Amino acid sequence: MDSGLTGSVVLDAGDIGRAIRRIAHEIVERNKGAAGLILLGIPTRGVSLADRIASAIEQIDGDGVAVGALDITLYRDDLRLRPARPLESTAIPTGGIDDKVVVLVDDVLFSGRTVRAALDALSDIGRPRGVQLAALIDRGHRQLPIRADFVGKNIPTALAEQVRVRLREIDDIDEVTIEGGAG
Amino acid sequence: MTAQSMVIRGVRPYGADPVDIIVRAGVIAEIVKAGTGSGRVVEADDLIALPGFVDLHTHLREPGREDAETIDTGSRAAALGGFTAVFAMANTSPVADTAGVVEQVWHLGQATGLVDVYPVGAVTVGLGGEQLAELGAMATSPAQVRVFSDDGKCVHDAAIMRRALEYVKAFDGVIAQHAQEPRLTVDAQMNEGLLSGQLGLTGWPGVAEESIVARDVLLAEHVDSRLHVCHVSTAGSVEVIRWAKSRGIKVTAEVTPHHLLLTEDLVATYDPVYKVNPPLRTSADIAALRAALADGTIDAIATDHAPHPHEDKDCEWAAAAFGMLGLQTAFSIAMLTMVNSGLLDWHTLADRLSVLPARIGQANGHGQDLVVGAPANIAVVDPSASWVVEPATFASKSRNSPYAGMTLPGRVVHVFKAGKASVLGGDLTC
Amino acid sequence: MRHLLSAGDLDLAEACLILDTAAQLASVTDRSVKKLPTLRGRTVVNLFFEDSTRTRISFEIAAKRLSADVINFAAKGSSVSKGESLKDTALTLEAMGADAVVIRHSASGAPHRLATAGWIQGSVVNAGDGTHEHPTQALLDAFTLRHHLRAGTGDLAGLRVAIVGDILHSRVARSNVLLLGTLGAQVTVIAPPTLLPFGVNDWPCAVSYDLDDVLPHVDAVMMLRVQSERMQAAYFPSVNEYSRRFGLDVRRLNLLPPTAIVLHPGPMNRGMEISADVADSTRAVMVEQVANGVSIRMAVLYLLLGGMTDEDRRDQL
DSSP, X not given: OOTTTSSEEEEOHHHHHHHHHHHHHHHHHHHTSSTTEEEEEOTTHHHHHHHHHHHHHHHHHSSOOEEEEOOOGGGOSOGGGSSOOOOOOOBOOTTOSTTSEEEEEEEEESSSXXXXXXXHHHHHXXXXXXXEEEEEEEOOOOSSSOXXXXXXXXXXXXXXXXXXXXXXXXXXXXXXXXXXXXX | OOOOEEEEEEEEETTOSOEEEEEETTEEEEEEETTOOOSEEEEOTTOEEEEOEEEEEEOOOTTTOTTTOOHHHHHHHHHHTTEEEEEEOSOSSSOSOSHHHHHHXXXXXXXXXXXXXXXXXXXXXXXXXSSBOOHHHHHHSTTOOOEEOOTTSOOOOHHHHHHHHHHGGGGTOEEEEOOOOGGGGTTOOEEOSHHHHHHTOOEEOHHHHHHHHHHHHHHHHHHTOOEEEOSOOOHHHHHHHHHHXXXXXXXXXXXXXXXXXXXXXXXXXXXXXXXXXXXXXOHHHHHHHHHXXXXXXXXXXXXXXXXXXXXXXXXXXXXXXXXXXXXXXXXXXXXXXXXXXXXXXXXXXXXXXXXXHHHHHTOTTSSOOSOTTSBOOEEEEEEEEEEEOOGGGOSSSOOOOTTTTOEEEEEEEEEEETTEEEEETTEEOO | OOOBOOGGGOOHHHXXXXXXXXXXXXXXXXXXXXXXXXXTTOEEEEEESSOOHHHHHHHHHHHHHTTOEEEEEEOTTOSSSSTTHHHHHHHHHHHHTOSEEEEEESSTTHHHHHHHSSSXXXXXXXXXXXXXXXXXXXXXXXXXHHHHHSTTOSOOTTOEEEEXXXXXXXXXXXXXXXXXXXXXXXXXXXXXXGGSOTTGGGSSSEEESOHHHXXXXXXXXXXXXXXXXXXXXXXXXXXXXXXXXXXBOHHHHTTSOTTOEEEOOSOOOBTTTBOHHHHTSTTBOHHHHHHHHHHHHHXXXXXXXXXXXXXXXXXXX
């Protein structure tokens, strides 16, 4: 992890904090409060983001919001392209997702395949009333008819570029960089 | 009609200085200064001449399992291995337990003619271990059987063994015992030790061999008869035989090439090419066997050449047959383990591969020193050659060699049996 | 990981990966849809040369929960008499396109042979071979121990486990000694000397002939099935004597520390190695072992087939 060495920083810690607060506001606004909401982060960084969005919502709305994690590894459509991957944890809040509004939280929205897998995973777990999608970064290049409901920042990219989200909880720093382009 | 002379030019008998050995009318007619002999010349510069090898323990599978080996293919393999005489074990189908079967084997061997095939007679009817076979009839048949063995099975009943030892005294026979206490080796698959426990394969403990060897040497002493111990595989058996010989008991013993080289560790591959009876043992056993062969406690190297068709080895371990090919690799393994290690010189190696086995089996005309007047049974070997073992090229019908892919030292170049070349330049002459 | 042949082939990281993966997969059992799409299009063959309905069903459920196609191939009775049948069966399975072969065989080393003889390309999972190994059983035992005694995470460092019974003929014992050792547990095998393998003193475990002596000092005790035919072969004098000296009854259960648990790979001989009231006690975790078996086998199949396999790699070339 050569932070910042080859990439340019597009969001710093302040930007990320503001983006998270804005997403939280939008979620509350759209759903007219936090009641009946479940935030499910997609590991690894989506889980940290979901936690942060949940605390932001709590500050706005006063009520706590249920947070969990949804590992989509077993639902991926590209399993055969790499050796078997270790599984991340899935934690569904008590009470399940039936008749709740699930907000999926991921760090980067790109091809849309991760979200497709997450929707499949959700349908095996229960039947939510609605599913919404929050992403810190939308970098475009969708390969499936999927869009985010809440976006921290749209970053137009070249296909060969890499968007890296680093979060304090995992990477000891909050930043988003764009790297590469060649190769 | 004057017999044609053949000159083995520049050969070094037992590794000594080069000479020309002139072979005529089936015997060594002259030994003269190198380069001076006249006749048909067989070049043998820097090669070593030894008396033709004698294998006390070969399975030729005929009659009954001609898919694995025949007397013809086995004779070819033997000749290529430097042998001029082999003893064909009795566990054929039908078992060689009557004069009829041993005569048939004898005649088939003579018809092939590449080596002298001496049939071994079964000790008991059908190798059943219960009733003595007609040992006398086999002894007086044209095959003149002198070695009797239930090899593959042990003559486990002490009373039967005693009677057999006594009975063969009438015609100076010898009982070659496959020493394996059957109750201690039920379903046994490999040497019993740490590894057998780890691999979950039923153990074949050394004591199952040693207890029979101990019993048999005492029986041989008691009835004053001759015992030969087949394929000695453990340090413990060596100790018993050494003790017996020191008491003057008439016991002789053989060891196989594979027991001089390969250890049980190979079994961890579960590849049945390493499945053999008695099983591969430990490096400590190998050291004891080599030392015993060097000091004469063990008299002979015998191959226990045991051909098996591919399907009997291309399967799971427990289902596979026991046995390994040996004839075409015996000399190289003997050289590797005994000569290159300095334990034997060429003279004493010749004792182990030729002189003593011929004496034990009474293979008259074989195992004679390379002197003028001796029958011309000669193996000419190249000690500086090395070769990669490719079982697919073997003359044997079977391919179950544990040495496949190994590079071995020493190569059999020419072989003369009764004055006639059976192998020249590493190839059969017919 | 290409095959799972021996518990001894797993290092600490690999063993923990399997356990961790199984822990994640265990939650599928609690869902309404007990199925994952992960191994869609993969074919798993259960090749059973020995009867074992429990193990076969466990692998079958595991494969089906991962959406693999499952073929049950019962080849009982055709192995040792006809040498080539394992090979011919393997060639048949290869022609059918098996991605993994789960093999149970009475011959020790048969899975090893299947994996290395060049007969098939797919992964081989040892579901019990002769008196050699049963690695998925050891994994599910380790999973069960970890769940009860280590809060479901990490290794088993310092855990004290007794394995009692016919160690000589037990593939469960062999795999457990190896795996639990790798995971850091201290294993003691306990049996009459006739039922201990030659060379057991060089195994990575302690050895005892006295069950009462060991029980107060262990966190778990694993009772092995003792087959009565061993009595006919004079490994011990009588069922009663065996049971008195090596059976787990309530008196012995009370010798265990209060948190210790009792495992048994099943099927149990109630009244022989384990008394009925011990088998039915709250300390006994046999039912959990069965459930954990499915999770472990899912984890193994996922790790073998859930990513790029050698065959996928060849297809891309």
